[in-house]
Amino acid sequence: MLQSLPKLQLFDLHFLNIWMYQALDLITDIIHQGTTTTIFIINADCLNKTFDDPEYRHTLQEADHLFADGSGIRLGCRIMGETLLDNVNGTDLFPLLCERAAQHNFSLFLFGAKPGVADQVKQTMTQRYPKLNIVGSQHGYLNFKSSEEQILIQNINNSKADILLVALGAPLQEKWLAAHRSQLAPKVLIGVGGLFDFYSGNIPRAPLWLRKKGLEWTYRLYQEPRRLFKRYILGNPLFIWRVLRWKWSKSHS
Ligand code: UDP
Secondary structure: OOOOOOEEEEOOEEEEOOOHHHHHHHHHHHHHHOOOEEEEEEOHHHHHHHHHOHHHHHHHHHOOEEEEOOHHHHHHHHHOOOOOOOOOOHHHHHHHHHHHHHHHOOEEEEEEOOOOHHHHHHHHHHHHOOOOEEEEEEOOOOOOOOHHHHHHHHHHHHHOOOEEEEEOOOOHHHHHHHHHHHHOOOOEEEEOOOHHHHHOOOOOOOOHHHHHOOOHHHHHHHHOHHHHHHHHHHHHHHHHHHHHHHHHHHHOO
C-alpha cells in the first residue's frame, strides 16, 4: 500500500492523489510499519509561500507525503489536465483520525496554537471518542531554540505517542518537523495549521453547504479579513497565474 498510491505533480512537488479513507489507511500502515514519516497538508497559500522561501520549498520536496488541501489545488490540477480525487484537508481528516486512533489504540500528542487551546481540543475530542488516547499537549508559543524546545521533544517522546500533530501554521510547522524528525519518536508527524482553533471551538467552521461547494475560504476571509486578505484575495489569483505560467513553460520546454 505505501508504495502504490497515485501521485500528481504541481510545480516541482508531488502530491498524493488519494481519497480521505486512503489517507487514514496510509497513517495506519505507517504506524504498523514503524518508520517515522512526515505528512504535510498543503494548500495554494503554502505553494505561494514556496516561491518566496526556497528553504520551505526544499522542506516540502523532502517530505515523505504531501496531501492536497483545498479548492485552489483542485483548480490548479484541473488547469494541468489532472483530476484531484479528494480534498484531504486537516480539518476534515482530524475527527476521522481520532476515530481511527480510538479503534486501533493509537495515541496522539497535540503541539501548537495558543495556550489552553490544545487542552480544549483534547477535552472535546475525548468526550466525542471516549476511547481516544491523547497523551500530551503543548501550546505553540514556547521559546524555540532554547531548553524549552528540548524539554518539549523529551515530553513528546516520553509520552510514547504514535501520532504527533503540529499546529504552528505554515511554514513554521513543516520546517520544525523537518528539523527535528530524527529526534522525534512518534511514527506519524503531521502539520495541521489552524486546526486546533476550530476543534477548540474558538473559530467556528464554515457551514457544510459552503464547504461542499469548495468555498470554505470565503468564510475564513469573512472571519478574519485583515489577516487573510493577502492570502486569498491576492494569493488565489497569483496561484492560478503561477500554475498557468508553469503549464506554459512545460509545453514550451
Ligand atoms: N501558532 C503557534 N505558534 C506560533 C505561530 C502560530 O502555535 O509561533 C499557531 C496559531 O495560534 C494558530 C496556528 O498556529 O493556531 C496557525 O493558524 P493558521 O490558520 O494561520 O495556519 P494555516 O492553517 O494557514 O497554516
